[in-house]
Amino acid sequence: MKISVRINGEAREADVWGGDSLLTALRDGFGLPGSKNACEQGECGSCSVLLDGELVCSCLVLAAQADGHEVTTVEGLAAGGELHRVQRAFVEAGAVQCGFCTPGLVVATVDLLERAPSPSDDEIREALSGNLCRCTGYAKIFDAVRLAASP
C-alpha cells in the first residue's frame, strides 16, 4: 500500500507492506535508518520519533497509521548544518558510547525539554526511563539533558 507522510518537513511517499511498522517504513522504505530497532516491543525506546509532535515508539505504530501525518526523526533535528542543542549536548557531555540508543534518547530529550524546559533530576529520570542504554549507566546522559536545558 502507498502512504504519504510528512517526514522532517518534507512530503514523502512510499510503498509499504500492510504489516510494516512505522519503524520499518522509515528504515527500509524512506531510507532513514537513524531510528534504531533494538527490541520491536516498545521496551527500549531506540526507535523513538515524534508523530504529530507526540513521542512514540515507531516500532509500535503501523506505517499505515502514519499516512497523512507528520513525523520527526533524529535525522530531522539538525537544521541548516547546525546540530540541535540536544545533539550538541550529548556530544559534549560524553553521553554517547556505542550510540545505538542515542537517536531515541535525543528525540526523547527534545520532547522532554519541549514540555519541561528546566526539568528536575527526578523529571529527567522519569522521562528517560523508557529509553534503555547499556553502555553509559545514564550518568552522562543526565549531564547532557542538564546541559541542553541550561541557558
Next chain:
Amino acid sequence: MSATRPRILELGRVGDPTLRHDGVPKVTGEFAYSSDLHAAGMLWGKTVRSPHAHARILEIDVSEAVRLPGVHAVLTHEDVPGRKTYGLEFPDQPVLAIDRVRYFGEAVALVAAEEPEQARRAAAAVRVTYEPLEPVTDPERATEQEPLHPDRPTMPREGGHGYRSDPRPNVVRHMVIRHGDPDAAGDVTVSGVYDVGSQDQAFLGPESGLAVPDGEGGVDVYVATQWLHVDRDQVAPCLDLPPEMVRIHLGGVGGAFGGREDLSMQVHGALLALRTNRPVKIVYNREESFVGHIHRHPARIWAEHRATRAGKLVSVRMRILLDGGAYASSSTAVTSNAASFAVGPYAVANALIESTCVYTNNPPCGAMRGFGAVQTCFAAEAQMDKLAAELGIDPVELRLLNALGPGDVLPTGQRLAGVLPVAEVIRRAADLSPPEAEELPREAIRLPGGAGNTTRGEGVHRGVGFAVGFKNICYSEGFDDYTAARVMLHADGSAEVHCAAAEVGQGVTDVILQVARTELGTDEVRLAPVGTAHVGSSGSASASRMTWMAAGAVQLACRAALEERERTGRAEIDVERIYRHATTTPLDPETGQITGERAHVSFAVAAMRVVAEVDVDLGLTRVVWIGTAQDVGTAVNPIAVEGQIEGGTAQGLGLALMEEIQTRDGLITNASFTDYLIPTALDMPPVESVLVEDPEPGAPYGAKGVGEPPTVVSTAAVVAALRDATGRELTRVPVRPDDICL
C-alpha cells in the same frame, strides 16, 4: 549537579578529555551500524533455529521452502563446503547443526530471499524432524551423564595454555590452583555457598551484518564484532577459502561486552552470499539475539576462608562450578580466570581453588565483561564480610589488613610487579561520603518501588555495602597477545593510521587518534576504515586490553614512521609495526602455579561503596548512591574512563538486582526486554568515581584498561548493601524480592 560546559577538546592528545570522534554522526543518526547497511540487489538472510535444547535431527526437508516466492537459497550443513565446525578454543560448534542440536536456538538451516518477510516464511517452511533427547541441564550432574561431545578433541586449538584433559564426560575444563598448605588452620573459619545467575550482554544493537560476494569466489563481510582477524580465521576454513579471500570489515557496533567475541552471522551470511552471488544481509531480532549468542556463565561457588583472630587470612578454599552450556566458546579461559581471581586482591599464603566448567544443554556461555572474576568476586567479598562480622572487625579495615601490596605473591605463585594500589583504592573509596538519608515523606520516585507508588517508606531499611574486586588486563597464560598498527605519513604533513581494533563504543578510536596526534605532533591524523585487508590483527576488544594494546602499537608505528622519514628523507612513509606486551606463560596443569615469571601481565583493582534502601515488606530495592575508586594507570581520555566506570557499574548492578537468563529444561523463557530487565534511568543512582592514577610501568603511557573492574566489583558491592539493610545472607544473584522480604 552543575550544568557547566565541560572542558573537552576536539582533538585531544594522551591524557586530555577528548570528544568522541564518532559523536556527531551518532547523534544525527548518520552513523552506519551493521544493521543499517544496504547493497544493490541485496537479499535478506534468516536462520532456522532449534526449538529443542537437545534432540537428534532425523531429517531436514527444504523442498517446500525452496519453492516459496522470492527464495534464492536454502542451506543446511551439507552446503558448508569446508570445515563444518568453528569455535574460539575448541572448534566444537557446527556452522549448521549436523545430526544433533545441543541448545535451544542452535542454527540448523539458512534461507535467503528478496524480502525479509519472504525469508521469515521460508525459514518457517523448512521442515526439521527431531527426536527429542533428555537435556543435560544440571551442571552438578553433567559429569555423570551422557557425553554431549563424545568426539571433541582432547586439547584446544592453540595447543594448551596449561590445559589438562579430563577423563570425565562433559568437562570443558577442570583446573586446580594449589598454593602453600591449604589445610593450614586459622582461629576462625567462615564458609558459604554462592550462586550466580546467567547474565546477558544485552547490547542494544542486535547481531547483524552484510556479506558481499566479490565475483571472484571471495567475500567481504561487514559485521559488528570484537576481533576481525579471528573472525576471518574461523570463517575462511568453513568456506574452504584461503584467509585473504575472506575480508572482514567492521560494521558499526551497537555495544559488545564480550557477546560479539564468538561468530554470529559471519559464516552464515558468507555462505548465502557465495551461493546466491548476491549481497546478503542478516539482522537478528531481540529474541534471536538472546538465544543466538553466549552469556555469562552461571556459577555455584563453595568457599571457606580461614583467618587469625587478628583478621589475617590464613587459607582460602574455593570450588567453582561453571555451566558452560552446549559449546566451549571461551569457557576454558573463563574457568581459569575465575580461579585466578577467586581470592580477590588479598595476600594469602595458602589456597586451594578448583574450577570446573561443564557442558550442558543450557544456553552456551562465554565472554562477558568481567570474564569469570565477577562470579568469584561476589563469593569472595561475601566471605570477607562474613569474616569481618565473625571477628568484629570493620569490613574496610579487614580488607586493608589483607590488601595485596608490592612484591606480594598471588595464589598462582606470581609475584606482583608493576602497579596495583589496592590499599589506596580501598581508602579512596571508603573516604567518599554518601549522602545523608533523605527524610520521609518524600516523592515516591525516590523510594523503592518508585513511581509505582508502592510505599510511603514505612518498611524501608537503609544499608551500606563495600566491596573490592580485581582482574587481569590483557590476554594471559602464554597467549601470543599482540596488536598491529600501520602508519602512513604523507607529503602534506597529514597521517593515516590503520588499526583493526574494534570500536565497540568504548572509545578505542579516540585512544588511537590521541596517541597518533601525540606521537606525530600534528592534528592532521585520520583513521582508515577498519578491516582485515590492509593491516594485521589487533587482537580482541576484550580483557580490558584494547586501550593498552592499541596505544602500544600506534605509538610504536608512529615512532618507526618518524624514524624512517628521518633516515630516508622520503616524504611518503608507510610502516607497520606489531606491539606485544611482556611475555606470559601458562599455569602448570597440575598445580596451577606459574611456569615462568608471570601468567598475567597486569591487574587493575576497584573498590566500591554502595548505599541502598530496601522495602522489606515488598522486597523492592533502590540503590541510592555509589562511590567508587579505580586504579586506571593513566587515564588516556578521562571522560571515556568515567563513562566506562559508570556503565560497567550499571551492568554489575543489573546482575545484582534483576538480570538473569531464565531457562526451563534448557529452553530460555525470557528472551525479550519485557522479561529480561536491564537497569533503566530510574534504577541507576549517581555514581561518584575517583580515578586513581598511578602509571603502570610496563604499559604505554602507563595506561591500564578500565572496562571490567567496575563490573567485577559492583555486583558484590550492591549485594553487600542489601545484606546490611536486611540482615539476610543473600548468597544468590540476582537477588529476588522474596530473598529480602523480612
